[in-house]
Amino acid sequence: MITVLETGVLNSVQDAGRFGYRHLGVSSSGVMDLLALRCGNALLENAPDAACIEVQTFPFKVCFDKPLSFVVTGGEGTLTLGERKILPWSIVSAQEGDILTIDHPTIGARMYLCVCGGIDVPEVLGSRSTQLRGGFGGYHGRSLQQGDQLAGAGGCVADGFGVLPPSLVLNGACKAEKEKTVTLRAIPATDYFLFTEEARRHFWSASWQITAQSNRLGYRLKGGALHLQHPVELRSYGVIPGLIQVPPAGEPIVQMADANTAGGYPRIATVIEADLWRLAQARIGSYIQLQQCDQTEGLQAMRDVDSYLNDICNTSALYRKSLIRRDTGKAGKKS
Structure with missing residues (x-):
């Protein structure tokens, strides 16, 4: 207990x-x-x-x-x-x-x-x-x-x-560029080109602050409004953690572990799965910088995460095996 x-x-x-x-x-x-x-x-x-x-x-x-x-x-x-x-x-x-x-x-x-x-x-x-x-x-x-x-x-x-810890091993392209800033890789989403060219540039260049209205459902970001080329109404669609939606006010929301199962706000990008742990460890009030990547880079980043975990399993097994051999050797000497 x-x-x-x-x-x-x-x-x-x-x-x-x-x-x-x-x-x-x-x-x-x-x-x-x-x-x-x-x-x-x-x-x-x-x-x-x-x-x-x-x-x-x-x-x-x-x-x-x-x-x-x-x-x-x-x-x-x-x-x-x-x-x-x-x-x-x-x-x-x-x-x-x-x-x-x-x-x-x-x-x-x-x-x-x-x-x-x-x-x-x-x-x-x-x-x-x-x-x-x-x-x-x-x-x-x-x-x-x-x-x-x-x-x-x-x-x-x-x-x-x-x-x-992974922060010391899986640096890759996601090093913090300044204090309290975490860089996250993201892939443009379905509705990316519904936003103005200026909005798309701002999305990648801005430092987005995680506001106090953030929780396990989603992180609300502050850093300027993102505007659509013209108003749109979308059918509801499936929502997953990492998806970045833009409500009418124009400031993004990143869906997290308790994300709703469906939504209808325009989707501008999705944080890659391999970087979601970094976002989970970003504190309220800190900043995130979004870096554009493609599917190939996202898959490679996930392979790096899997390799890190495999190394832990393999090294842990070797450590335990060495202890068994040591204890066996001690028991043999005593007998």
Whole structure:
């Protein structure tokens, strides 16, 4: 068991998402930063979509009621287990009674507590993710509260092993150009040429600020109005995370994990899947710069992400194999 000792609003149980029900109006939900979840699960040898706790309001504090290995990924902030400081992106084994405190991140906006075997809550429509708007899934369909007790599948794995966060490995074309600015690659969308030439130029050149009207549904951006060549009315269409819509006021909205399943605003571009984790870690008030790319570049960027994850799995397996050999060798000497 894991007992929640201190939490804020919107911290919730999430997994990789709920798929196959969008035609019924059920959004995918799931973690905002999928790469952080996949990294944590790879380190712990969990299933790739095992559920975790997504922490986006701080401080967050839990007590482990039995020995359990865990990893904290996502942003980077001060982590303490009891009185001991621990590292993010590294496997740590907690003992019964240990208290983990996750403080405000100095880098990023969200942190993820992944535990050995995953957080064990009932599956609803094929997922353990919390659908906060619908009030189902996760832990009783709501944000976590003080005193909540979460079951983990339990167990420990070899600890003391960690990885470099993706921000240090997957730089590519997405380095921050200035403080508080994140560059994201995007592909022009279906309605791109419905916008004026001036609007299209401004879209790629502007620094867009993430406003306080942003959440898991979408990020509202501020940085100037984008105008259409002439007014249009569109049929409703399917919406996915990363899609950038432009409502009548002219300032863009980027759809996120809890995006609506359908919409009708003009679509100017879509952030590539490989960069969505960067957007998830951008804080309210920070800026994003959009960089045009094509499908080929987007697919290569996703291959780079997959290669990074494969390296984690392979290196982790080698580390555990070396420990087994070491322990076998010690046992042979004693006998």
